[in-house]
Amino acid sequence: MARAASDDDRLLIERVRQGDQDAARTLYERYFDRIYNYVYARLGRVEDAEDLAIDTMTRSLTRLDLFHDQGVAFSSWVYRIAHNATIDHYRRQGRVILVSLEHATLPESSDPSELALQQLSNEELREALRQLTDEQQQVLILRFFQDLTAVQVGEIIGKSVGAVQALQHRALASLERALQGKAMQ
Amino acid sequence: MRPEGQRLEALAERLRGVDPVLPSPAGKIRGWNLVAAAVEHSAARRPRGRPAWRLTLAAAAAGVLLALGAVSASANSLPDSPFYPIKGALEQVRGDLAFSPSDRLGFHLDLAQARLTEAEAMIARHRIDLADQALVSMDEQFQEAADVVAAERRAGPALAADLQHRLQQAIESHDRQLAGLQGEVSNPTAQQAIVRARDRAAQVLEGVANNAGNGNPGGNAAGKSQGQGQAQGSGKGSPTAHPTPKK
Numbered sequence: 066m067a068r069a070a071s072d073d074d075r076l077l078i079e080r081v082r083q084g085d086q087d088a089a090r091t092l093y094e095r096y097f098d099r100i101y102n103y104v105y106a107r108l109g110r111v112e113d114a115e116d117l118a119i120d121t122m123t124r125s126l127t128r129l130d131l132f133h134d135q136g137v138a139f140s141s142w143v144y145r146i147a148h149n150a151t152i153d154h155y156r157r158q159g160r161v162i163l164v165s166l167e168h169a170t171l172p173e174s175s176d177p178s179e180l181a182l183q184q185l186s187n188e189e190l191r192e193a194l195r196q197l198t199d200e201q202q203q204v205l206i207l208r209f210f211q212d213l214t215a216v217q218v219g220e221i222i223g224k225s226v227g228a229v230q231a232l233q234h235r236a237l238a239s240l241e242r243a244l245q246g247k248a249m250q
Numbered sequence: 251m252r253p254e255g256q257r258l259e260a261l262a263e264r265l266r267g268v269d270p271v272l273p274s275p276a277g278k279i280r281g282w283n284l285v286a287a288a289v290e291h292s293a294a295r296r297p298r299g300r301p302a303w304r305l306t307l308a309a310a311a312a313g314v315l316l317a318l319g320a321v322s323a324s325a326n327s328l329p330d331s332p333f334y335p336i337k338g339a340l341e342q343v344r345g346d347l348a349f350s351p352s353d354r355l356g357f358h359l360d361l362a363q364a365r366l367t368e369a370e371a372m373i374a375r376h377r378i379d380l381a382d383q384a385l386v387s388m389d390e391q392f393q394e395a396a397d398v399v400a401a402e403r404r405a406g407p408a409l410a411a412d413l414q415h416r417l418q419q420a421i422e423s424h425d426r427q428l429a430g431l432q433g434e435v436s437n438p439t440a441q442q443a444i445v446r447a448r449d450r451a452a453q454v455l456e457g458v459a460n461n462a463g464n465g466n467p468g469g470n471a472a473g474k475s476q477g478q479g480q481a482q483g484s485g486k487g488s489p490t491a492h493p494t495p496k497k
Contacts, residue, residue, distance in 0.1 A: 118273065
């Protein structure tokens with residue numbers, strides 16, 4: 066997924082503020098797929114992902130007045146809104162949606178400590194990822210599914226680069242344990 | 251067994267190889283139609299930015315306007331506008347003309363929505379102090395609305411239940427808006443003001459629910475006991491209906 070230049074975003078944002086629908090369409094095209102992919106990774110339901118991605122883009126493009134005082138890239142701001150929409154979705158549901166790891170077990174291997182990663186389906190990996198803490202999920206999805214740098218992730222979740230790297234390490238270790246634990250059962 | 255570093259790097263590589271899930275073309279088109287409509291609506295109702303020289307000119311022109319002109323200019327004014335006190339007076343008049351419980355409830359809910367819109371605009375203009383005042387006023391309107399519900403319980407339980415439902419829906423809707431706003435602002439003072447506003451509204455909601463559960467017709471729900479509002483009675487003529495910023 067191509068990453069937008071922030072200067073280009075800025076020009077488009079100014080045009081959207083003046084009511085330019087074409088500029089809004091360009092920003093929508095630039096970010097909708099990424100946000101959909103992010104939300105889907107978090108929730109695992111196509112219907113919810115579509116609704117929340119639309120909600121995120123609506124908020125992003127109609128509340129640009131609030132973007133003034135952020136001091137962060139527009140893309141980071143959009144991801145923050147997506148994250149908050151996800152948390153709000155959980156809250157409205159009254160529960161945290163946890164997907165069972167039943168189907169995310171690692172195939173048995175002659176060496177049980179070694180992950181047979183290539184045999185895991187993408188969906189199984191996503192399901193396993195959803196078992197992690199909110200922050201851990203966020204970091205792994207942004208770093209590896211969205212291909213963002215540690216600096217960008219830090220900007221989105223409000224942490225230093227060092228903290229993001231530490232969190233990423235713990236998240237990978239947790240993911241490995243989750244997968245191994247199921248494989249050993 | 252491989253060292254941890256190698257294993258985690260392999261896991262990271264595997265995650266990088268996960269193909270992105272893309273929305274359906276139909277879903278994307280549906281999304282754009284909804285977003286485009288919202289953007290258009292937002293552009294139509296967004297208050298235009300006023301540079302200082304324009305504000306000065308507007309203020310000078312206002313001096314020669316007839317009272318009617320000033321009244322008209324105040325209709326969409328914001329807390330940092332010189333016309334804002336006139337807006338409060340107009341709201342007061344409108345409140346005086348709301349006679350039925352349903353109208354009075356609608357009046358207070360409309361004012362709560364107006365205060366929320368003002369708070370958002372003030373946050374966008376970095377006037378967190380005025381945003382906070384608008385949010386306090388918003389919750390006072392909810393409390394006034396709760397008092398209308400409580401007063402109606404004595405006379406008509408069926409209508410009271412309907413009013414309570416409207417109030418609950420309004421508070422929940424505002425809470426969703428505030429939750430979104432909370433995630434969008436980076437200023438800690440603004441975030442705290444939003445958190446306080448949500449807490450106060452939740453207390454009003456809880457007070458209404460408790461009163462309904464206890465069959466208590468009294469209207470003194472939680473918000474007042476917290477000393478956060480100056481609301482008195484059932485709303486009309488209340489000083490809190492006036493949006494003049496408190497200094």
